[in-house]
Amino acid sequence: MFYHKKQLQYFTPPTKPDAIYAKKMQELIGGTFGEMTVMMQYLFQGWNCRGPAKYRDMLLDIGTEEIGHVEMLATMVAHLLDKAPVNMQEDGAKDPVVGAVMGGVRPRDVIMAAAMNPQHGIVSGGGATAADSVGFPWNGRFIVASGNLLADFRSNLHAESQGLLQAVRLYEMTDDPGVRDTLSFNIARDTMHQNQWLAAIEDLKSEGFEETVVPRIAYEYGKKESAYQFWNHSEGQESAEGRWAKGASIDGKGQFEYLANPQPLGPEPTPPQPDPKLHGTMKSPQAQQMQEGSPVSKAIQGVADAVEGTANTINKMTGGDGQ
Numbered sequence: 001m002f003y004h005k006k007q008l009q010y011f012t013p014p015t016k017p018d019a020i021y022a023k024k025m026q027e028l029i030g031g032t033f034g035e036m037t038v039m040m041q042y043l044f045q046g047w048n049c050r051g052p053a054k055y056r057d058m059l060l061d062i063g064t065e066e067i068g069h070v071e072m073l074a075t076m077v078a079h080l081l082d083k084a085p086v087n088m089q090e091d092g093a094k095d096p097v098v099g100a101v102m103g104g105v106r107p108r109d110v111i112m113a114a115a116m117n118p119q120h121g122i123v124s125g126g127g128a129t130a131a132d133s134v135g136f137p138w139n140g141r142f143i144v145a146s147g148n149l150l151a152d153f154r155s156n157l158h159a160e161s162q163g164l165l166q167a168v169r170l171y172e173m174t175d176d177p178g179v180r181d182t183l184s185f186n187i188a189r190d191t192m193h194q195n196q197w198l199a200a201i202e203d204l205k206s207e208g209f210e211e212t213v214v215p216r217i218a219y220e221y222g223k224k225e226s227a228y229q230f231w232n233h234s235e236g237q238e239s240a241e242g243r244w245a246k247g248a249s250i251d252g253k254g255q256f257e258y259l260a261n262p263q264p265l266g267p268e269p270t271p272p273q274p275d276p277k278l279h280g281t282m283k284s285p286q287a288q289q290m291q292e293g294s295p296v297s298k299a300i301q302g303v304a305d306a307v308e309g310t311a312n313t314i315n316k317m318t319g320g321d322g323q
Contacts, residue, residue: 017084023116026132043059081120
């Protein structure tokens with residue numbers, strides 16, 4: 001059961017409307033790493049969790065917290081759009097458009113960047129939408145909920161890192177004290193969440209659920225001679241200077257090896273020829289002609305002709321209605 005309290009987790013209203021910034025803030029709501037993504041990601045991980053109760057409880061705690069973050073940001077967007085006329089986009093784009101024409105940049109791109117999102121007026125009536133900063137709808141494919149907690153927690157750390165990076169960038173894009181104060185709370189919570197996932201990963205490993213490499217069965221299935229080699233696939237060997245190129249592997253089960261000039265281990269591919277029924281292009285005109293005139297091809301055509309002839313006979317017998 002979910003229970004909604006009417007008070008926001010935290011909120012300071014902006015000092016003035018800013019429709020263009022409202023469009024930018026949509027990224028923190030419906031972007032790939034926005035609050036909708038982490039909200040749904042954590043909730044589905046929690047609902048699907050078969051592990052110890054503490055992990056399920058923690059996932060549902062943070063997932064529910066993220067619902068509140070969506071509400072906070074949606075409220076901020078509404079305030080930023082309040083009394084913001086659509087013609088703000090004209091004033092915001094005048095000078096940039098002239099500069100774009102003089103500089104050879106497409107004016108349309110500059111106008112769109114300097115304009116409010118028209119859907120904020122047309123579709124949502126001055127409110128937030130479940131979309132990112134360019135209007136792309138939020139997508140459930142953004143989330144990860146694999147059932148393996150260590151793999152999922154690493155994905156969560158990644159999501160929080162990218163989300164915090166974007167929140168900091170947006171903080172630096174405004175000088176509105178109310179917006180900055182609200183974002184300051186979000187930034188603090190994302191700081192906690194990064195630490196939280198690192199702690200949860202540490203717990204899982206110390207309790208013996210998983211090892212460094214996920215899943216641990218990979219050690220049994222993988223070719224051990226290739227498991228700790230770094231392959232240099234570009235000019236230069238600067239990559240040899242990294243921790244990944246020498247010394248003990250991070251999982252403690254091997255030694256890193258740097259291959260400066262890796263060589264292919266497999267043969268040159270010889271793709272099978274296409275099924276004649278699919279009419280693909282053969283490796284040569286001669287092969288194509290042979291295939292088209294082969295007994296198999298003729299037999300297929302014979303069956304097709306027979307089926308067509310039978311259908312015609314049935315049509316004649318039934319007066320053409322096929323019944």
